[in-house]
Amino acid sequence: MKVTISVKAAHLKNVAGNFKGTSDPFAVITILPLDPSSLPQVLGKTEVIKNSLNPDWTKSFTINYTLGKPTNVLIKIYDEVHKGDNKSMGSCVFELGTVLGSKGSIQSKAIPNSRGIIYCKIEEEKDYGNLKLKLAGAKLKNLDGLFNKSDPFYEIKKRDYGKGANWNVVYRSSYIKNDLNPNWDTMNLSLNSICDGNLDQLIKLTVYDHEGSGKHELMGEIETSVNGLVAAKSHGNGFALKKNGDTTGTILVSVADIINTQDAVEEEIPVAAMSNVKLGPSAPQISDAITKSGPTFVDYIKGGCEINLSVAIDFTGSNGDPRDPSTLHYIHRDGTFNDYEKAIQKVGKILEKYDSDKKYPVFGFGAKYDGVVRHCFQCGPSEEVNGVDGIINAYRQTFASGLIMSGPTVFTEVIQTAAARAASAQEAAKAQGKQTYSVLLILTDGAVSDVQETARCIDQIDENPLSIVIVGIGNADFSSMQFLDDNSGDIDIAQFVKFNDCKYSESALTEATLDEIPNQLVKYFLRHGINPNPPVVVEEEEIAVAPAEEEIAVNIDFGADGIPVYGGSSSC
CATH class of the missing domain: 3.40.50.410 (von Willebrand factor, type A domain)
Structure with a gap:
């Protein structure tokens, strides 16, 4: 079966050094071999999150997993350094079967020497298709004073690591400088990652003003669903962006198509043609464009079987x-x-x-x-x-x-x-x-x-x-x-x-x-006509943090292009 590995961390130790601000962490994911004569396999690295000691990375990694085959994954965190070597912030090893069998298929471990906590989550990779999405903002409220304009970007979140206020980021856009009418790039987003293939599942779209310090300012947010986005595009509706109950701008949906093949479903609506868009906190629902595959072993395990x-x-x-x-x-x-x-x-x-x-x-x-x-x-x-x-x-x-x-x-x-x-x-x-x-x-x-x-x-x-x-x-x-x-x-x-x-x-x-x-x-x-139970939902504070273990000596080299490769053994 194919599974995806996603990672987040909390309470990391700042290694940026005196007077250099806060670390810019990213994680490198490596499969450790069972055979000592074999080499580790570097799956890749996450995006860098600037000035954060509690990074929630959006990039996930897909591998083939077999029940019965122990699969150990090394998650090693670095502080990105532009001039010089990236600094290690600590690492933990997770066995995928243990993660999968944990409540909510989430496991957390303490980084040795009190350097924070790493969370590892496993989900089964399912092909529900993609959402082709292009968003724009209109008349966003400026947070940068009289002489500057905000630099907006947005995040898509779903209830993943917990419920209530515990929303997990599954996509983060680039930011657009000095623009209160941003027109973000078109993206193809996996429906498995953003809504578990459920087009009516609640998602949150949050807009921030990007700050170089990493302390991004909230500009507003909406709650909707994939069906809500598709219907908004179809009916020419927009979403009123809200912050503390006040409207702080409008989110326009110029593309929102469910794609089961390589071909797009509909043409893009130019943002300029949406000047008279109708506002609404929610949009009419349409029927699912995806037929789910049957339940799987992981579905039953995630339901607590x-x-x-x-x-x-x-x-x-x-x-x-x-x-x-x-x-x-x-x-x-x-x-x-x-x-x-x-x-x-x-x-x-x-x-x-x-x-x-x-x-x-x-x-x-x-x-x-x-x-x-x-x-x-x-x-x-x-x-x-x-x-x-x-x-x-x-x-x-x-x-x-x-x-x-x-x-x-x-x-x-x-x-x-x-x-x-x-x-x-x-x-x-x-x-x-x-x-x-x-x-x-x-x-x-x-x-x-x-x-x-x-x-x-x-x-x-x-x-x-x-x-x-x-x-x-x-x-x-x-x-x-x-x-x-x-x-x-x-x-x-x-x-x-x-x-x-x-x-x-x-x-x-x-x-x-x-x-x-x-x-x-x-x-x-x-x-026997028994479907999986709904996935077990676990609050982040309910996830028991496993004690720190001795770190694995795997050295990662970074080429001029920043791509990580196995560079031999060294101390972590």
Whole structure:
């Protein structure tokens, strides 16, 4: 999926130096490689915001993101220096899955040494088309005294980081010097960025008088929508610019066209032809010119849908004596993970980002207790454990529970148990106006004893909000297990991955095991007529600021054209 990264900062430390005013910050966005032998990828830099220690940049960056592939983004802030090297103002690293799973898909971190806070927001990139927009002002109220005229520019804002007064800037025009009748340039603006594809969503248009100090003066503002802009152009209406209840000028709309292709829809209306424009605080609405695509995984996550994880572990005798260092269940005394633990840790660390309470049931199968083979039993002392470390502890504690590793390898009971839990969790969530989806991770060292029966079992429970991921541990012949992936019914909810094919890659296992889950989640909810909940709205003050971490030593070079490139390692 394609996602966009947007950035803002607050309470930055001024590094401009004595008697040089306030810093002019911009941010450079860099993707850090998982492989130490690979180089970072510089996505680019934001615009510079003059004289500000609380910059809200409008430029965003689009990348491909895969659930299961850890993606670390370095956001490094600089003070622009025209003569000399740009000065570092600090940096933070964000993992995109963690940002996406955070409330409102926003995360903030403290810059080391009390140098401020960086906010990172993730949104899914959707092609709703563009708004071709050209605005002009007429008879704006001058704020620069008798002998000068204001230098107006405008910003478009939407409620993004919060609600109420927390408007986030999504576009900022250039300013026009000494002009109370400004005619700004025509722009093509992404409907995804300015209104999330909702043409009736409220947006704010604010006009400022540009000041070199960065303390721009408010000239007035209006609230409307994309439909309101289009209708204003269509009906020849203008907007009365307001400040403290007083009219401070007029905003004219000479172009406002919804563009689904490269071609413009209508001709531009010359500003001179709009001298008798009608004023109105709002304009008649027109029908949406865009048909939204269907809901996506990100839509459900942004609406608060949580992903619950259950783990089922194979304790059959074919794993070997766990006291033997050559066997699969051997617990290493030096803290090294065996392959079962590696699989738990890698998959669990991805999915826990989408579960607020991080409580997981851990099951075992294939062992005898009191002479009876049990195909689904609790691992550890409690029904649910805390976090991924809790899963690993429950797994280790099972070897001291008096079990005898036995057989055969049967999945059906743990599948049925997980399906029942998944259905119950979703019903409980639904009663509270929430949503939840579950993933069962089965770890096994061999092929299931009855593949056909297991396939029938999966077919019987495939209407539940559940995905099943089976990871084969060790060197057994797992060829028959692919049958479960390929032939488990009309609805595909099961996936098999061989651990040894992925064990030497940092992200190959999680990519292979989790890549189908977003699609499976969306298909489940759509089959049952369940749309995503509205995006969770979070006030800026509600965003917990993660503590400062050690900064990553990545040096960025700036060419004569100001374009940032990776310049090797250095101290930050």
